[in-house]
Amino acid sequence: MNSLWGKFLENGRVKECPVYDMHAHMGSFNRIYLPFGDFNPEITKSRLERAGIKMLIFCSHWTLFSPDIGNRANIEVVRQLPDKLRAYCGLNPNYPEIIEKDVEDFEKYRDVFVGFKLLSDYHQKPVSHENYSPAWKYADKKGLIVLLHTWGGSQFDGPEQVRIVAEKYPGAKILMGHSCHGAWDETIQLMKDFPNVYAELCAVVDDRGGLEQIMDACGSKQIVFGTDWPWFNHHYYIGAVIDSGISDQDAHNIFHRNAEKLLEGLI
Amino acid sequence: MEKIEFFDANVFIGRPHNGMFGAVNNSEGLFEEMDKQGISRAIVWHIFQYEGSPVEGNRILAEEISKSDRFYGCWTILPPQTQEIITEDFFKQMKENKIVCLNVFPDWHRFVMDAVTFGDFFQQISERNIPLFLTMGRSCISWDSLYRLMRDFPRLTCVLCDIGIWGVDRYTWPLLEKFENFYLESSQLSLEEGGVEATVKRFGSERIIFGTGFPVRYPKASILQLVHADISQQDKINIASKNLERILKKEKL
Ligand SMILES: [Zn+2]
Numbered sequence: 169m170n171s172l173w174g175k176f177l178e179n180g181r182v183k184e185c186p187v188y189d190m191h192a193h194m195g196s197f198n199r200i201y202l203p204f205g206d207f208n209p210e211i212t213k214s215r216l217e218r219a220g221i222k223m224l225i226f227c228s229h230w231t232l233f234s235p236d237i238g239n240r241a242n243i244e245v246v247r248q249l250p251d252k253l254r255a256y257c258g259l260n261p262n263y264p265e266i267i268e269k270d271v272e273d274f275e276k277y278r279d280v281f282v283g284f285k286l287l288s289d290y291h292q293k294p295v296s297h298e299n300y301s302p303a304w305k306y307a308d309k310k311g312l313i314v315l316l317h318t319w320g321g322s323q324f325d326g327p328e329q330v331r332i333v334a335e336k337y338p339g340a341k342i343l344m345g346h347s348c349h350g351a352w353d354e355t356i357q358l359m360k361d362f363p364n365v366y367a368e369l370c371a372v373v374d375d376r377g378g379l380e381q382i383m384d385a386c387g388s389k390q391i392v393f394g395t396d397w398p399w400f401n402h403h404y405y406i407g408a409v410i411d412s413g414i415s416d417q418d419a420h421n422i423f424h425r426n427a428e429k430l431l432e433g434l435i
Numbered sequence: 436m437e438k439i440e441f442f443d444a445n446v447f448i449g450r451p452h453n454g455m456f457g458a459v460n461n462s463e464g465l466f467e468e469m470d471k472q473g474i475s476r477a478i479v480w481h482i483f484q485y486e487g488s489p490v491e492g493n494r495i496l497a498e499e500i501s502k503s504d505r506f507y508g509c510w511t512i513l514p515p516q517t518q519e520i521i522t523e524d525f526f527k528q529m530k531e532n533k534i535v536c537l538n539v540f541p542d543w544h545r546f547v548m549d550a551v552t553f554g555d556f557f558q559q560i561s562e563r564n565i566p567l568f569l570t571m572g573r574s575c576i577s578w579d580s581l582y583r584l585m586r587d588f589p590r591l592t593c594v595l596c597d598i599g600i601w602g603v604d605r606y607t608w609p610l611l612e613k614f615e616n617f618y619l620e621s622s623q624l625s626l627e628e629g630g631v632e633a634t635v636k637r638f639g640s641e642r643i644i645f646g647t648g649f650p651v652r653y654p655k656a657s658i659l660q661l662v663h664a665d666i667s668q669q670d671k672i673n674i675a676s677k678n679l680e681r682i683l684k685k686e687k688l
Pocket residue numbers: 191192193317345396
């Protein structure tokens with residue numbers, strides 16, 4: 169039995185096991201009521217502290233769905249809660265001129281951004297699309313984190329697409345958001361083939377079995393924790409990860425050690 | 436402070452025909468899991484009720500749950516007209532077999548769940564306070580047909596399970612507001628950030644029933660969420676077991 173379970177159950181958080189949420193969002197959203205969608209520095213901070221979330225890396229819904237708002241939504245939020253938050257610079261390939269500008273300005277916001285976020289299933293252009301390339305080249309050169317929304321079977325961000333960018337940009341640290349959900353065999357193959365590719369657990373642990381399969385094949389060193397917060401509850405996901413039967417060491421890797429390594433030099 | 440006892444309202448036994456990670460095929464397997472998770476009692480159904488034959492599935496379930504006082508059963512119903520399940524002594528059979536609630540899968544089992552099909556029967560279970568468990572998973576029903584059901588049978592005790600991955604407050608809150616015997620099972624409400632807290636704040640803790648969704652979902656997920664929810668200890672106790680106990684006590688079989 170994982171010894172961290174008793175501690176999380178007792179206190180809700182464990183000092184020696186901080187949690188990094190590597191896949192989050194911010195802001196209200198059209199298709200769902202999010203009780204904690206609206207950003208408020210005090211409330212957000214207290215929600216994160218309840219579950220021992222040391223740092224949350226997000227990309228605002230407003231950035232992803234409004235080119236008019238763009239990354240302003242991320243910058244303003246991180247700067248109000250800099251000890252807890254960092255953001256991914258959100259990219260919309262339907263507006264390549266904005267991508268170019270955001271890459272150009274990236275250095276100005278090193279206090280805000282740790283990398284880029286692609287939501288290709290929604291923006292309907294594949295992750296290898298040329299409109300993203302200024303950002304990919306920059307991430308490759310600077311060793312930035314790139315969080316992709318990935319889903320099994322998707323022509324935009326399924327395993328075949330991840331393979332293309334992982335091969336082309338070995339310097340980028342690629343997080344497969346949702347781990348190419350459902351296509352676990354391909355997810356595993358990608359992790360084995362590319363040391364710069366990581367599985368991220370949001371939606372993976374909604375059902376039992378997926379994490380167990382990935383762990384059996386690859387161990388815990390290329391897995392990071394994420395929740396799509398404020399969609400999903402941190403305690404729910406922490407409980408789910410522990411219930412997969414992982415050891416203490418694996419839990420430490422997934423909850424914080426792998427993230428700490430990825431974020432080295434970026435925060 | 437009173438301890439939280441967990442009474443799980445959403446568990447099935449039996450192995451699905453397409454396979455499922457960690458499914459348990461009998462009560463012994465379920466015992467083991469419940470002990471591991473610290474869950475004291477459960478309302479159980481058998482996957483064969485859905486995937487194979489409701490008639491034979493109900494029978495297997497009754498046999499399995501007879502092995503322990505910690506289990507209560509949930510039988511699957513079909514239209515009364517075909518008399519496959521609902522016969523004259525149906526309620527007596529429920530009582531004899533420790534069946535405390537019913538579930539129904541209209542779209543999958545191919546019938547229309549409305550007043551035409553179930554008029555008299557749903558009147559009877561409304562009067563007898565027998566809870567009807569519905570699921571938003573497994574292609575069971577649409578939101579439209581759920582709304583129609585509650586409009587037609589406003590006194591019906593209804594527990595909505597597996598509410599979905601995406602938060603559904605925009606769908607469920609109107610039902611909680613209008614129908615006092617409408618309840619939410621928690622295994623996916625717990626998944627929604629702030630979902631339990633917001634629902635309790637708006638409607639009180641009496642309207643949520645604890646469930647794990649085992650074997651599909653991880654029991655420790657909804658347990659950890661509830662134990663650390665930003666609600667009172669009494670609210671947690673209500674959700675974990677008291678609400679379901681209260682519903683079952685009101686039942687007249
Ligand atoms: Zn996301």
